[in-house]
Amino acid sequence: MYAVIETGGKQYRVAPGDTIEIERLETEAGKPHTFNRVLLVADEGKVAVGAPTVANATVIGDVKEHFRGEKVLAFKMKRRKGYHRSTGHRQELTRVKITDIKG
Numbered sequence: 001m002y003a004v005i006e007t008g009g010k011q012y013r014v015a016p017g018d019t020i021e022i023e024r025l026e027t028e029a030g031k032p033h034t035f036n037r038v039l040l041v042a043d044e045g046k047v048a049v050g051a052p053t054v055a056n057a058t059v060i061g062d063v064k065e066h067f068r069g070e071k072v073l074a075f076k077m078k079r080r081k082g083y084h085r086s087t088g089h090r091q092e093l094t095r096v097k098i099t100d101i102k103g
Contacts, residue, residue: 003101004040005059011039014059014098024092027063033096035059041103048103057103061096069093 002015008023027033038057041048048054069091077084 001041001043001101003038003042003057003059003103005035006037006039007035014061014101016098016100018098019064019095020061020098021069021093021095023094024066025063025094025096027094029063029065031063032099033061033063035061038103041101054103057101059098060100060102061098064095064097066092066094 002013004011004013006012007025010022012020012022014020025033036053036058038054038059039050039052041054041057048057050057072089072091074087074089075084076086
């Protein structure tokens with residue numbers, strides 16, 4: 001059994017027992033989080049595709065920890081002009097372990 005969920009503007013294929021890293025959630029670490037935007041549910045050959053979401057389908061996961069991703073550097077330069085800029089970014093992430101798919 002697996003499902004496709006949408007969170008943080010991205011889509012993830014998840015199954016019970018999977019651990020995923022997604023954009024930061026408001027849920028505290030150690031507490032369960034329910035994902036309501038389920039786009040697809042597949043169970044033993046039966047596939048339910050939503051338009052845009054599957055009715056009454058939810059995915060439940062335990063929030064393990066909040067952390068920051070790797071630093072990404074963006075460097076801009078224009079040759080022969082003396083112009084260069086360097087900026088960095090670290091994304092706030094949450095690690096979630098999927099426990100159950102209902103629907």
